[in-house]
Structures are given as C-alpha cells and as structure tokens.
Amino acid sequence: MKNLKNSLAIGLSLTLLLFVQGFAHAQTTIEEFAAKWENSKQFTLEVVDKMPDDLMNYKPHESAMSFAEQIIHLSSAAAGISQRFLNGAAPSFDIGAKPSNKAEMKAFVTACFDYAKATVGALSAEQLAESVEIFGSTGTRRQVVGLIDDHTTHHRGAAIAYIRANGIEPPRFRGM
Numbered sequence: 001m002k003n004l005k006n007s008l009a010i011g012l013s014l015t016l017l018l019f020v021q022g023f024a025h026a027q028t029t030i031e032e033f034a035a036k037w038e039n040s041k042q043f044t045l046e047v048v049d050k051m052p053d054d055l056m057n058y059k060p061h062e063s064a065m066s067f068a069e070q071i072i073h074l075s076s077a078a079a080g081i082s083q084r085f086l087n088g089a090a091p092s093f094d095i096g097a098k099p100s101n102k103a104e105m106k107a108f109v110t111a112c113f114d115y116a117k118a119t120v121g122a123l124s125a126e127q128l129a130e131s132v133e134i135f136g137s138t139g140t141r142r143q144v145v146g147l148i149d150d151h152t153t154h155h156r157g158a159a160i161a162y163i164r165a166n167g168i169e170p171p172r173f174r175g176m
Contacts, residue, residue, distance in 0.1 A: 030128075033145060034117055039176060040149070041113035044071070044156055046171035048106055050163050056102065058162055065155075067162045071105060072098065074155035075112035078148050085132050085144045088119040120145055 028036070051058075051067050059066040065073060079095045082088045095112070099105040128142040139147075163170045 030121055034121055037113065037117050039174065040152060041110065043171065044109055045106055047156055047159050048102060048109065050168055050170055053102055055166055058166060060162065060165055067159055068105065070155045070159040071109065074152045075109045077151055078116040079112040081144065081148050082116040082119040085134050086119050086123060086141055087127065091115050116148060
C-alpha cells in the first residue's frame with residue numbers, strides 16, 4: 001500500500017511538472033501571433049460580410065451591443081490597447097471612428113487589425129516581458145497580447161451569434 005501511494009505521488013508530481021513546463025512554453029512567438037492575427041482579421045471580415053446591411057444594427061436585447069457595435073468595439077479595442085499598453089505610435093486613422101456602412105466597417109477592421117499586428121511585431125522579447133498596469137491589474141505585455149486576442153474572439157463570437165439568430169449561416173471557423 002505504501003509503494004502504491006509513493007508511486008501515485010511520484011506520478012502525480014511528474015504529471016504536474018510536465019503540465020507546468022508545457023504551460024510555460026505555450027506562449028506563442030511574434031511570428032505565430034502575426035499569422036494567427038491575420039487569420040483572425042480575415043475571419044472577422046467574413047463575419048462582417050455575412051451580416052446583411054439592413055441587419056447591421058441588430059441586437060438581441062436592448063441592453064446588448066448591436067452587431068455593428070460588436071465589430072467596431074473589438075476592432076477599436078485591439079488598436080487602442082495596442083497603442084496604450086504595447087508602445088504603439090499614434091495610428092494613422094481615428095480609433096474612435098463609427099463606420100456607417102459595411103465598406104467603411106471593413107476598412108476600419110482592416111486598419112485596426114493591421115495596426116495591432118504592426119505594434120505587436122515591433123516589440124522586443126524584453127518589452128514583451130515587461131510588466132504593465134492594465135485595467136486595474138498588472139501583467140506582462142505578452143499577456144496583453146493574449147488579452148487582445150481573447151477580447152476579439154469574445155466579441156466576434158457574439159457577432160456570430162447575432163448572425164445565427166437571424167437564420168443566417170455564419171462563415172466556417174478555421175483556427176489557422
């Protein structure tokens with residue numbers, strides 16, 4: 001019985017160690033982020049394309065953001081967070097813009113995503129490891145990059161739900 005407990009404890013310890021090591025190395029490189037972010041941009045543009053013009057202001061509840069607001073928010077947040085917390089230069093476009101049609105929205109999405117990608121791509125390994133205060137918390141710039149990606153996915157997912165709520169088949173997800 002004692003050997004079984006020792007073996008179990010060793011096995012559990014090794015599993016935990018491997019998990020922690022795998023997690024520590026799970027961070028993506030800038031090149032991997034850039035490829036994933038480009039895919040995210042293209043997917044977001046496909047989501048915008050799927051929603052008919054007359055449903056851009058659709059929202060499932062009065063307290064919810066509209067479809068257009070979801071897309072504008074996820075885009076402007078990516079650019080704004082990049083500028084403020086990732087040493088971004090002043091963008092060449094208005095982060096606070098409110099596109100009024102699909103063509104303007106797609107141009108805005110493209111500008112915001114490209115700006116975030118360029119800003120992240122300009123960071124050195126040392127800068128990515130630096131801690132910054134962000135929204136009442138502290139994290140590394142690398143974690144801020146993950147936050148931008150997660151935030152984008154969250155709001156794009158809501159926009160996809162709006163498409164489905166209107167009986168429209170959303171674009172097929174592709175992770176890479």
